[in-house]
Each structure stands twice: as structure tokens, then as C-alpha cells.
Amino acid sequence: MIQSQNQYAIAYSRVIHLSHVIDTAIPQWPGDPPIEFTTVATLAQDGYYLRRFSLGEHSATHINAPNSFHCSGVGIDRYSAQSLIVPAIVIDIREAAAVYPDYALTIADVLVWEEKYGKIFPGHVVLLNTGWQDKWLDKNAFFNRDAQGIMHFPGFGSDATRFLLHERQIAGLGIDTHGVDPGQDDSFTTNCLVLEQPRIVLENLTNLHQLPPQGTTLIIGILRLRDGSGSPAAVLALVP
Structure with missing residues (x-):
């Protein structure tokens, strides 16, 4: 049990990793720098083991910062500690995405979810379970490019995003694809x-199928990179 930013107790029975393991073979957005690991010290020669690693700010499971899309936006180092512990709900669109990979979440989808589970309260992160995490080990399937190189994977529709931001005052979005925007956008x-x-944008999440529709609390670990456009993220889910 922990205390949240609002000083209420959070009870949980399980803790689940929502971040993929980082290695050199993971899917990378076109143009992103390669992931590299270089051994700096070894047990045999130095008495300890140490590596240097290099990767882009938007590689692997990551969080985007406002300055990645807005010139006046803040960097990832400006996110407060309390903003990184947030309640979350999960909307499952796996069935629709399996039939139509360009599927974009609609306002109607949100309202159907609310009919089952209740109105989304302000301050929640909305996680979209598209089933795309199952394609993580297959780069071609994960990006699903057509002959023209256009990517096809599901995401949040712009109308649904505006509705969630303005009518539900959410804290942010998260998804198991490489973008909260559908691949074609x-x-x-x-x-x-x-x-x-x-607000929060999380991409390349995993294990969303293990979360209940509501009641989860996220703990989002970031690298506090000065003026960072984002950061690889260690995201933990506290499940009731």
C-alpha cells in the first residue's frame, strides 16, 4: 500500500511491468538512432562489469514531452514527481483492430466503455489495448507498412482525444503501438x-491484457534528461 499525490491509500495485489525489455532488435521508428551497448569494463579485467548504452529519447517503451511537438513546450525534466503516479483505465479494442488495423478509437467507444464501468474521472490516463504488443518481436508486423511505406496500426481518433481531454479532463494517453496516433496519421x-x-503520452507499452478495465495505478519512471523531448520509461502498474 502506498500514498498517492492526493494522500489517499492505494491498495494493490500485483505489480506488472508495462515496459518492454530494451535490446538492439526492438522495432525502431524510421530515422531513430540505433540502440547500442558497448562494454566499458569487465569483471576479469576491471573487477566490475559496466556498459555504455545509446538510444533515442523515443525508443522502446517511452514517454513523449511537449517540446517534441511544440516549440514552447517543456522538456521531460519538467514533469513533477506527483504527475508520474496516476490512476489509469483500459479500453480494449483488440477485436476491432484485428479486423481493421487502421482502427481509431471513437467517442462512441468511450461512451460504450462508460456504460459498462462508469464515467471516466478527471486525472486518469486512458490506456488503449490494441493487441499490438503481440507483434513486438516482428518488426514488419508491428509497423505493418504497405507497398508505399505507409504504416497501418490502430490508435486514438482525434475526436475521441478532444472529448477525453476537454470533457473528461484526462491526464494523458497510453498505447501498445509505436504511436498514440494511428499509423496513417x-x-x-x-x-x-x-x-x-x-500531459502524459506513453507508447510501446506491453502487458495491457493483464490490467483490469479500471482501478490500476501507474508509476512512470523517467530519465530526467535536461530539455528532453521524451525518455525511455519504466512503467509499473499497481493492480488492485
């Missing part, structure tokens, strides 16, 4: 809408 509309304020 090269304008990054959803990212831009959410990051107009220092």
Missing part, C-alpha cells in the same frame, strides 16, 4: 493535442 494530431499541456 503523419501529422501526429493526437500527440499534438495531448502535449499542448504537460
Whole structure:
């Protein structure tokens, strides 16, 4: 049991990793720098083992910062500690995404969820379980490019994003694909809408199928990179 930013007790029975393991073979967004590990010291020669690693700020499971899409936006180092412990709900669109990989969450989807589980309270992160985490080990399937190189994977529709931001005052979004925007949207509309304020955008999550529709608390670990456009993230889910 822990105390949240609002000083109420959070009870949980399980803790689940929502971050993928980082290695050199994971899917990388076109143009992102490669992931590299270099051995600096070994037990045999130095008495301890140490590596240097290099990766982009938006590689692996990561969080985006406002300055990645807005020139006046803050960097990831400006996120407060309390903003990184947040309640979350999960909307499951796996069935729709399996049939139509370009599926974008709609306002109707949100309202159907609320009919089952109740109105989404302000301050929650909305996680979208698309089933795409199952494609993580297959780069071609994960990005699902067509002959023209256009990516096809599901995400949040812009109307649903505006509804969640303005009518439900959510704290942010998260998804198991490489973008909260559907793969075809090269304008990054959803990212831009959410990051107009220092809200949360989490991408490349995993294990969302292990979370209940409501009641989960997220603990989001970041690297406090000065003026960072984002950061690889260690995301833990506290499940009731």
C-alpha cells in the first residue's frame, strides 16, 4: 500500500511491468538512432562489469514531452514527481483492430466503455489495448507498412482525444503501438493535442491484457534528461 499525490491509500495485489525489455532488435521508428551497448569494463579485467548504452529519447517503451511537438513546450525534466503516479483505465479494442488495423478509437467507444464501468474521472490516463504488443518481436508486423511505406496500426481518433481531454479532463494517453496516433496519421494530431499541456503520452507499452478495465495505478519512471523531448520509461502498474 502506498500514498498517492492526493494522500489517499492505494491498495494493490500485483505489480506488472508495462515496459518492454530494451535490446538492439526492438522495432525502431524510421530515422531513430540505433540502440547500442558497448562494454566499458569487465569483471576479469576491471573487477566490475559496466556498459555504455545509446538510444533515442523515443525508443522502446517511452514517454513523449511537449517540446517534441511544440516549440514552447517543456522538456521531460519538467514533469513533477506527483504527475508520474496516476490512476489509469483500459479500453480494449483488440477485436476491432484485428479486423481493421487502421482502427481509431471513437467517442462512441468511450461512451460504450462508460456504460459498462462508469464515467471516466478527471486525472486518469486512458490506456488503449490494441493487441499490438503481440507483434513486438516482428518488426514488419508491428509497423505493418504497405507497398508505399505507409504504416497501418490502430490508435486514438482525434475526436475521441478532444472529448477525453476537454470533457473528461484526462491526464494523458497510453498505447501498445509505436504511436498514440494511428499509423496513417503523419501529422501526429493526437500527440499534438495531448502535449499542448504537460500531459502524459506513453507508447510501446506491453502487458495491457493483464490490467483490469479500471482501478490500476501507474508509476512512470523517467530519465530526467535536461530539455528532453521524451525518455525511455519504466512503467509499473499497481493492480488492485
